[in-house]
Amino acid sequence: MLLPLITNGNFGRVLATIGLAVYDWLANVAEKDRRRMLTRKQTLKAEPLLRKDVIEGGGIYSEYRTDDARLVLSVALTAQQHGATIMNYVEAVDFLYLNKKMSGVKAKDVLTGEEFFIQAEQVVNAAGPWVDELRSMDYEEARQKLSLSKGVHIVVDRNKLPLKRTVYFDNADGRMIFAIPRGASVYLGTTDTLYDGDKQEPQITIDDVEYILDACNLMFPEVHLKISDVHSGWSGLRPLIFEKGKSSSELSRKDEIFYSRSGLISIAGGKLTGYRKMAERVVNIVAKRSSAKTGKCITAQLRLVGGEYANYEEVEEHVKVLADRMAERSWSETEAEYLVHNYGRQADQIFQEALKMTDEPAVALSLAELAYTLENEFVERSVDFFERRTGRLNFRIKTIPKVRERVMAFMAEKQRWTPERLQEENRLLDLALKRVSTFSR
Numbered sequence: 001m002l003l004p005l006i007t008n009g010n011f012g013r014v015l016a017t018i019g020l021a022v023y024d025w026l027a028n029v030a031e032k033d034r035r036r037m038l039t040r041k042q043t044l045k046a047e048p049l050l051r052k053d054v055i056e057g058g059g060i061y062s063e064y065r066t067d068d069a070r071l072v073l074s075v076a077l078t079a080q081q082h083g084a085t086i087m088n089y090v091e092a093v094d095f096l097y098l099n100k101k102m103s104g105v106k107a108k109d110v111l112t113g114e115e116f117f118i119q120a121e122q123v124v125n126a127a128g129p130w131v132d133e134l135r136s137m138d139y140e141e142a143r144q145k146l147s148l149s150k151g152v153h154i155v156v157d158r159n160k161l162p163l164k165r166t167v168y169f170d171n172a173d174g175r176m177i178f179a180i181p182r183g184a185s186v187y188l189g190t191t192d193t194l195y196d197g198d199k200q201e202p203q204i205t206i207d208d209v210e211y212i213l214d215a216c217n218l219m220f221p222e223v224h225l226k227i228s229d230v231h232s233g234w235s236g237l238r239p240l241i242f243e244k245g246k247s248s249s250e251l252s253r254k255d256e257i258f259y260s261r262s263g264l265i266s267i268a269g270g271k272l273t274g275y276r277k278m279a280e281r282v283v284n285i286v287a288k289r290s291s292a293k294t295g296k297c298i299t300a301q302l303r304l305v306g307g308e309y310a311n312y313e314e315v316e317e318h319v320k321v322l323a324d325r326m327a328e329r330s331w332s333e334t335e336a337e338y339l340v341h342n343y344g345r346q347a348d349q350i351f352q353e354a355l356k357m358t359d360e361p362a363v364a365l366s367l368a369e370l371a372y373t374l375e376n377e378f379v380e381r382s383v384d385f386f387e388r389r390t391g392r393l394n395f396r397i398k399t400i401p402k403v404r405e406r407v408m409a410f411m412a413e414k415q416r417w418t419p420e421r422l423q424e425e426n427r428l429l430d431l432a433l434k435r436v437s438t439f440s441r
Contacts, residue, residue, distance in 0.1 A: 001063040001167070002047055002060055003059045003060075003061065004047070004057075005059070006051075006054040006170055009170040013037070024062075029062050037057065037058075038058040046060065047167055049163065049222060049223065050219065065180060066272070068272065069391070071272075071304075074306050078305045086378065088380060091108045091110050093115070095123070095137060097262065104117060121291060123265070125267070126266075129146070129199045131146055131239055146241065147243070147246075148195045151190040151191055151238060152191045153233060153235075154230045154232070154233040155187045155232045155394055157184065160223065160225060161186045169219045170219075172215070175249065177212065177216070179216065179220075183395060184334065188215075191211055202236070204440070205439060205441065209227055213227065213230070233439070238253075241256050255269040255270030257282065265286070280297040306346065309344070309345075315341075318340050319337050319341075322347060329355065339351065354368035359406060362402060377389055381428065382429045383428055412425075
């Protein structure tokens, strides 16, 4: 990742050098991947699109991109391998008690409407933005613990913003913005504003989009991005710990655990980079409270499903080998890179499945992905596939019309949908397409 150092920016050369050195040490970065400080000339060579009048130098350091939806999926699949029962589309609608102590939850399958009980010695509330709602369902009155902050990302074609690498840059208001290439797209973000609206689908506003575009056009003045260049976007909510009188950017990103008299354990706050440490703390608390003899949390030594690579060089080699095989059947290297980055070692299995399909290459690959995700990744609805498993809704939205009809028909056949269910799934996909590409006032 490139950190440009600009006149009157957040980071001077000395501070940036020290900060990146500490980062390398804390993250135990391999020597070959450690920070490298750049002159002004080197910085502009590393990214020629940067604004030339304010650049004083820069730093290149190791940062790690993740796909949050697929990370959650990988965690769930890994937990399943270790004996967990994963229930998709199941909502906890109430708590169960025995002698005023929590003893489980009343649950509902939101696809069938069936309700059932889950008995449990310990109940953990890790519901993110909904932590306070679940705490208020407990029999004791719960005071507000969270402030929600909305973060928005937008996506443009890479030919509109042809970056050579990821850039983390200053905005005029002092906040920092990311510009991250991903395949044929670049995504930009993020915003940080207090939020009290609909938690299920926080809306992206024109102001959100213009804020990010203005920041981008300020740092990359030759690109002249407009709202019409934005083909999709998404918004999420940060469940930050409430502190009276503070703005969103002033709120701490620390995590905190709350205990209720009923025994409910709730955790909120924190950052994605610390999710395993947060999980470790909670699991160790559960183990200590449990009547069963269990050891301490093992997440620190656990490799996630899909992460069967020793280093990034192995990932690149996998892409190269798969790209050579796919080129023989008219698929591009971009498709090989996408498959490996999305599915890891399972990319080969999906490619082999695609070879069995008689459809044109783009459709065949989508159907092979669908077959794999239906079998292995808890796919139930059309948006599961198009958004949460493949990222197509955000990063390759223009390809959806080409594959949609065959994908929906294949899914209807495999899931045994009625004509009414197929109609409903198409309606939900239309709503999702509108949600990611339409911005409110």
